[in-house]
Amino acid sequence: MDTTSVSNGAVPAYEVKEENLSPEDLSEMLAAGTKQVHEKAENTQFVKDFLKGRIRKELFKLGAVALYYTYKAMEEEIERNKDHPHFAPLYFPAELHRHTALARDLEYFYGPEWQSQVHCSESTQCYVDRIHQVGQEDPVLLVAHAYTRYMGDLSGGQVLKKVAQRALKLPPTGEGLEFYHFDAIHSAKAFKQLYRSRMNELELDMETKKRVVAEAVKAFTFNMEVFDELEEIGKTIQEEVLDAGMPVHGEMGGDISKCPYYAAKMAASGGTTYACQMAMAMLRHPTGQVLFATWFAVLAGLAAWYLM
Numbered sequence: 001m002d003t004t005s006v007s008n009g010a011v012p013a014y015e016v017k018e019e020n021l022s023p024e025d026l027s028e029m030l031a032a033g034t035k036q037v038h039e040k041a042e043n044t045q046f047v048k049d050f051l052k053g054r055i056r057k058e059l060f061k062l063g064a065v066a067l068y069y070t071y072k073a074m075e076e077e078i079e080r081n082k083d084h085p086h087f088a089p090l091y092f093p094a095e096l097h098r099h100t101a102l103a104r105d106l107e108y109f110y111g112p113e114w115q116s117q118v119h120c121s122e123s124t125q126c127y128v129d130r131i132h133q134v135g136q137e138d139p140v141l142l143v144a145h146a147y148t149r150y151m152g153d154l155s156g157g158q159v160l161k162k163v164a165q166r167a168l169k170l171p172p173t174g175e176g177l178e179f180y181h182f183d184a185i186h187s188a189k190a191f192k193q194l195y196r197s198r199m200n201e202l203e204l205d206m207e208t209k210k211r212v213v214a215e216a217v218k219a220f221t222f223n224m225e226v227f228d229e230l231e232e233i234g235k236t237i238q239e240e241v242l243d244a245g246m247p248v249h250g251e252m253g254g255d256i257s258k259c260p261y262y263a264a265k266m267a268a269s270g271g272t273t274y275a276c277q278m279a280m281a282m283l284r285h286p287t288g289q290v291l292f293a294t295w296f297a298v299l300a301g302l303a304a305w306y307l308m
Contacts, residue, residue, distance in 0.1 A: 026209050027196035030147055033213035037220040042156070046227040046234075050160060053167040059234050060168060061109045066124040066226050067179060068102040073128040074145055075099050077135025086140040089198040094184050095191065096150050101178040108176045123229040127222035134215065140208060143199065144215035148223070151195065153180070154188045 022028065041047065049055065075097050082091045106114045120128065134141040161180035170176045185191045204212070 024206065024209075025200040026143075026202060026204065026212065027199050029209055029213050030144075030199075030216055034148070034216050034220060037217050037224075041220050041224050041227070044224055044227045044231070046231040051163060053163055055164065055167050056234065056237065057168050058237060059230050060164060061106075062121075062233065063226075063230055064102060064105050064109065064179065065118045066121060066230075068099060068106055068118070069120045069124050069128055070131070070226075071097070071099040071102055071149070073131040074135075074142070074149065077131055077139075077142055078146065080135055081139040081142060084139045086202055086204065087142055087146075089201060090143060090146060090195065092195075095182065096146075098149075098153070098179055101181065104178045105176050121226070121229060123222075123225040127226065130218065130222065140202075140204065141212060141215040143202070144212045145219050147195075147199065148216050148219040151192060154182065154185070154192055158188070 023032075046059075075093075078087070078091065078093075078097075081087045082093075103114075106118060110117050131142075131145055134145070157180055161177055164170065165172070165177060168176070174181060182188070182191075
């Protein structure tokens with residue numbers, strides 16, 4: 001058994017040979033059980049556009065907001081359950097925890113008062129609520145959420161970092177991308193190997209392992225719902241609106257509730273007062289009277305789509 005440098009010390013980095021793995025190992029069950037939903041998540045339009053470098057800074061910022069709330073919830077529950085026998089072996093706060101890095105990214109994008117400017121979106125809130133529920137009621141299922149997020153961050157997330165840096169012309173010094181930097185991990189490959197080994201050593205019966213796999217599928221589904229929400233928001237960001245200086249998501253301070261897509265959902269579900277407030281706010285904007293008709297058409301179309 002060799003070691004790999006993790007944080008300030010050395011921890012075991014088990015050599016997990018393929019021939020030594022069993023189909024009943026949790027890591028193998030997770031890989032097999034999430035294969036289909038994993039591929040589906042990678043093929044969402046938002047992710048495909050991202051990988052092609054077709055990502056707007058406004059959407060990237062909102063994506064970072066969603067990640068912040070997700071990781072804050074997950075890491076709160078991990079701290080709550082750090083001594084739980086079904087999670088303790090996977091407790092690597094110095095190496096993995098992301099919410100403080102995301103806070104620095106949001107400060108870079110939104111300024112020092114970022115906390116008063118960002119809000120949790122509807123899809124992200126559903127994800128957050130589920131994480132808190134399992135953390136408080138069934139902590140072993142936290143393994144599924146940690147596996148889904150952290151192992152993805154150490155794998156495909158590193159590709160997204162490079163794409164975002166080029167596409168958004170972010171500083172080469174890393175500002176705005178701290179989420180993707182794992183300074184305490186010397187080798188992502190070795191650490192992932194260690195993490196999977198620790199999962200396999202958890203004393204779980206087969207029924208519990210199946211529940212963890214089912215929860216991981218749910219975690220991927222929550223991520224896809226966030227991607228779909230961002231994709232729909234992206235459709236509302238019109239170039240002519242940007243050029244005219246109308247408030248788009250950057251000026252909305254990360255508050256998705258202020259976007260036309262959200263207003264359409266509110267109107268479609270009976271929240272007409274909210275939609276009227278949005279319309280009045282737009283009419284008070286210096287360029288709003290000119291663009292009100294366009295905005296209303298977009299809103300009506302989105303409402304019709306939502307009701308389908």
